[in-house]
Amino acid sequence: MTDASLPKPRSELGEILYHLVRDPLGLAGLIIVLAILASAVLAPWIAPYDPIALNVPDRLQGPSAAHLMGTDQLGRDTFSRVIWGGRVALQVALPTIGGAIFFGLLLGMIAGYGPRWLDNLIVLLFDTIRSFPTVMFALAVVALVGPSLNTVILVIMVTSIPTYGRVVRTLTQSLKEAEFITAEKSLGASTPRIMAVHLLPNVLGPLAVLAAMDIPTVVGLEAGLSFLGMGVKPPTPSWGSLLNDGYNLIRNTPWLIIAGGIPLILTTVGFTFLGEALRDVVDPKLRGKGGK
Amino acid sequence: MLSFILKRIGLAAVITVLAVSSLFLIVHMIPGDPVSTMLGPRATPEMRAALEARMGLDQPLVVQIGLFFANMLRGDLGMDVFSNRPVSEIVLGQVPYTLVLILVSITWSAVLGIALGCYSAIHRNSLGDRLTGILSVSVIAVPAFVVSLYSLLIFAVKLQWFPAIGAGDAGNWGDQLHHLVLPSLAIGLSWVGYIARLVRASMLEVMGEGHIRTARAFGLPERQIVFGYALRLAILPTVTVIGVGMGFLLSAAVFTEIVFSRPGLGKLVIDSITTRNYPVVMGSVLFSTLIFVASTTLADIVNAILDPRIRAGK
Numbered sequence: 001m002t003d004a005s006l007p008k009p010r011s012e013l014g015e016i017l018y019h020l021v022r023d024p025l026g027l028a029g030l031i032i033v034l035a036i037l038a039s040a041v042l043a044p045w046i047a048p049y050d051p052i053a054l055n056v057p058d059r060l061q062g063p064s065a066a067h068l069m070g071t072d073q074l075g076r077d078t079f080s081r082v083i084w085g086g087r088v089a090l091q092v093a094l095p096t097i098g099g100a101i102f103f104g105l106l107l108g109m110i111a112g113y114g115p116r117w118l119d120n121l122i123v124l125l126f127d128t129i130r131s132f133p134t135v136m137f138a139l140a141v142v143a144l145v146g147p148s149l150n151t152v153i154l155v156i157m158v159t160s161i162p163t164y165g166r167v168v169r170t171l172t173q174s175l176k177e178a179e180f181i182t183a184e185k186s187l188g189a190s191t192p193r194i195m196a197v198h199l200l201p202n203v204l205g206p207l208a209v210l211a212a213m214d215i216p217t218v219v220g221l222e223a224g225l226s227f228l229g230m231g232v233k234p235p236t237p238s239w240g241s242l243l244n245d246g247y248n249l250i251r252n253t254p255w256l257i258i259a260g261g262i263p264l265i266l267t268t269v270g271f272t273f274l275g276e277a278l279r280d281v282v283d284p285k286l287r288g289k290g291g292k
Numbered sequence: 293m294l295s296f297i298l299k300r301i302g303l304a305a306v307i308t309v310l311a312v313s314s315l316f317l318i319v320h321m322i323p324g325d326p327v328s329t330m331l332g333p334r335a336t337p338e339m340r341a342a343l344e345a346r347m348g349l350d351q352p353l354v355v356q357i358g359l360f361f362a363n364m365l366r367g368d369l370g371m372d373v374f375s376n377r378p379v380s381e382i383v384l385g386q387v388p389y390t391l392v393l394i395l396v397s398i399t400w401s402a403v404l405g406i407a408l409g410c411y412s413a414i415h416r417n418s419l420g421d422r423l424t425g426i427l428s429v430s431v432i433a434v435p436a437f438v439v440s441l442y443s444l445l446i447f448a449v450k451l452q453w454f455p456a457i458g459a460g461d462a463g464n465w466g467d468q469l470h471h472l473v474l475p476s477l478a479i480g481l482s483w484v485g486y487i488a489r490l491v492r493a494s495m496l497e498v499m500g501e502g503h504i505r506t507a508r509a510f511g512l513p514e515r516q517i518v519f520g521y522a523l524r525l526a527i528l529p530t531v532t533v534i535g536v537g538m539g540f541l542l543s544a545a546v547f548t549e550i551v552f553s554r555p556g557l558g559k560l561v562i563d564s565i566t567t568r569n570y571p572v573v574m575g576s577v578l579f580s581t582l583i584f585v586a587s588t589t590l591a592d593i594v595n596a597i598l599d600p601r602i603r604a605g606k
Contacts, residue, residue, distance in 0.1 A: 128310040135543035140577040220435035268433035
């Protein structure tokens with residue numbers, strides 16, 4: 001590694017960023033992700049129009065200087081709806097993944113560190129949750145309680161817990177036998193202390209990679225459910241509902257589908273690139289090998 | 293080996309029982325009961341009581357779950373509210389459409405993905421390898437329904453090369469294949485990249501192992517080493533991933549069926565939700581769960597049979 005020639009040691013975060021921006025795909029991913037985050041946060045200021053304001057006389061226009069991505073069947077500005085749609089996507093993705101990480105960490109660490117019977121029980125729970133195909137499960141719940149953003153968040157969160165839990169469990173199991181943990185134990189550290197102070201920091205890196213890779217899946221699921229009319233309710237702008245409008249009008253105008261799909265593709269590509277690059281940085285075994 | 297297979301099937305049975313029971317419990321815990329959902333606000337108490345009795349909802353919960361399993365084992369998933377046909381018959385009628393779609397999608401993407409992965413591993417760090425790598429990562433996470441919509445727009449609506457709607461005439465194989473092209477493209481695209489990367493990684497790993505070095509030392513031709521020995525081990529992770537990926541495939545199929553108005557489980561579920569046909573929704577979810585559990589179990593068993601390391605071990 002080239003670190004020997006570096007002027008001064010960097011912080012861990014600085015180190016990760018340093019390697020990230022030197023990887024072209026990582027840099028591209030980082031820029032795309034930051035752009036998406038910025039446009040979602042700044043939506044009220046950068047969107048040229050109100051995303052739900054009707055303007056029927058101007059409906060179904062193609063792209064123009066006034067409407068960069070045209071207008072939909074009610075004359076709403078598509079570009080503004082795309083920007084506001086990013087907010088909805090993040091509103092779903094962040095709590096979903098946050099919750100899944102929290103419960104995944106908790107259950108995974110207990111399974112990995114706790115007694116054998118508890119481990120078996122939690123793994124069985126994970127396997128059971130995983131046995132539902134997510135979309136089918138979400139549709140079943142939506143059929144009962146009706147479509148809403150909270151339902152979507154809850155269902156995707158519950159079905160994502162095993163993904164994180166299994167990784168945390170495996171990591172905890174391999175760390176449990178490490179010498180520094182044995183040393184802590186012999187010094188009389190309590191189990192919660194070992195979990196929180198010594199195990200937690202060591203599983204966060206791989207979890208961050210997993211989360212970056214998982215965000216596109218969650219965003220895609222939200223868009224998919226909204227596309228089916230089972231997610232956010234109109235007139236809330238969501239990339240999925242934009243695509244649904246476009247699907248219904250596919251023979252009239254191609255612009256709605258094109259405009260609704262681009263942010264989804266950008267999000268998936270951006271976060272996947274970022275996740276890949278992060279993994280290479282976080283997993284030192286792979287760093288510098290050039291292979292995945 | 294046999295004990296491994298039996299253990300794995302036992303585990304699958306336990307998971308199925310747990311999954312079905314939790315599905316059943318969720319239905320009961322969630323606010324809003326199926327009876328009012330199906331009958332609507334103007335139902336008389338008599339109508340409600342009659343439907344509740346017919347669906348067994350007036351029994352205690354434990355009895356209901358027991359009855360549900362007993363009926364399920366006999367292949368009885370209840371009756372459809374509207375047509376009065378058995379739910380299992382309706383769902384089973386749609387399952388082949390979805391399975392064919394999934395199988396065709398995963399077959400073409402696995403063949404192409406394995407070929408690309410082998411190429412990348414053999415010509416490591418060449419331009420072709422890098423290009424395959426970047427393309428794979430780019431298409432890996434793009435949702436299937438976005439690919440569906442774009443291919444519908446480009447190839448069906450604008451260019452009119454492929455049909456936009458339906459599954460083709462029954463009995464006309466050519467027509468059915470013609471209808472399968474775009475949907476299977478949409479579902480399979482992300483898998484090509486995924487499998488290519490997986491095969492590349494495991495191929496590189498396998499090529500470094502002792503038995504390959506021995507084969508080289510014996511002067512076997514490179515072709516025979518790659519396709520005769522290395523590939524056998526290198527496709528193992530692909531088998532597992534496809535088995536576990538059945539859930540994603542089913543989810544992708546739901547969207548693709550809607551976009552292309554194809555018959556199948558996904559279309560059935562959506563149509564049933566819109567018409568509040570509750571038993572059919574549950575029946576379809578149940579079936580897709582069964583398909584999913586069966587495919588992960590099968591993948592594990594196939595893996596154990598193919599991999600001498602698992603076969604020799606536990």
